[in-house]
Amino acid sequence: xxxxxxxxxxxxxxxxxxxxxxxxxxxxxxxxxxxxxxxxxxxxxxxxxxxxxxxxxxxxxxxxxxxxxxxxxxxxxxxxxxxxxxxxxxxxxxxxxxxxxxxxxxxxxxxxxxxxxxxxxxxxxxxxxxxxxxxxxxxxxxxxxxxxxxxxxxxxxxxxxxxxxxxxxxxxxxxxxxxxxxxxxxxxxxxxxxxxxxxxxxxxxxxxxxxxxxxxxxxxxxxxxxxxxxxxxxxxxxxx
Numbered sequence: 462x463x464x465x466x467x468x469x470x471x472x473x474x475x476x477x478x479x480x481x482x483x484x485x486x487x488x489x490x491x492x493x494x495x496x497x498x499x500x501x502x503x504x505x506x507x508x509x510x511x512x513x514x515x516x517x518x519x520x521x522x523x524x525x526x527x528x529x530x531x532x533x534x535x536x537x538x539x540x541x542x543x544x545x546x547x548x549x550x551x552x553x554x555x556x557x558x559x560x561x562x563x564x565x566x567x568x569x570x571x572x573x574x575x576x577x578x579x580x581x582x583x584x585x586x587x588x589x590x591x592x593x594x595x596x597x598x599x600x601x602x603x604x605x606x607x608x609x610x611x612x613x614x615x616x617x618x619x620x621x622x623x624x625x626x627x628x629x630x631x632x633x634x635x636x637x638x639x640x641x642x643x644x645x646x647x648x649x650x651x652x653x654x655x656x657x658x659x660x661x662x663x664x665x666x667x668x669x670x671x672x673x674x675x676x677x678x679x680x681x682x683x684x685x686x687x688x689x690x691x692x693x694x695x696x697x698x699x700x701x
Contacts, residue, residue, distance in 0.1 A: 491685070611634065
């Protein structure tokens with residue numbers, strides 16, 4: 462229970478940070494991230510359904526059903542966070558998401574709904590892990606930091622419509638990243654990003670003016686003009 466409350470607090474802080482200021486600007490600083498802290502935790506079900514959204518959109522151009530039966534070991538945290546599903550842009554948010562306990566037979570669900578004209582997608586998430594990583598930037602004399610919270614899972618999906626049967630499996634990954642200077646206070650947050658949205662990373666918040674100020678005072682290292690992709694601000698690969 463204490464672990465779940467901690468994860469919920471981290472998520473709410475990140476969501477709050479993303480609402481401070483909306484901007485569309487590239488990261489002008491270049492970072493040399495050093496891993497300071499890492500933790501890998503087994504979890505009952507994914508906390509961020511971003512990979513599940515990406516799984517659906519990668520396999521269907523249009524909404525193939527009106528509802529999803531999401532089978533996993535859902536806890537109280539998942540039931541709380543399921544309300545955020547409808548805040549994610551895209552047609553999967555228009556579907557009705559039903560959280561089904563993993564003890565329920567997927568085959569039984571398919572048989573019960575196979576003759577339904579509005580057959581659902583039955584989607585399962587298992588082998589779930591949560592990775593929490595904290596990085597510090599060598600280029601800023603370890604004053605700039607990045608907090609990454611990542612979900613890894615195996616996602617399986619079945620569309621039980623007899624006219625258009627479909628089944629697929631993939632390894633799911635989703636993450637959120639918060640970059641800040643010294644402390645994660647409002648006004649010191651540089652960027653907040655998430656993955657995946659439309660199969661790519663999306664920058665939800667970036668304080669261009671604050672980054673420019675830090676660069677002007679030489680507190681960050683400026684990205685070279687010859688840099689091929691000035692929008693890159695990813696983190697190193699996390700340990701297994």
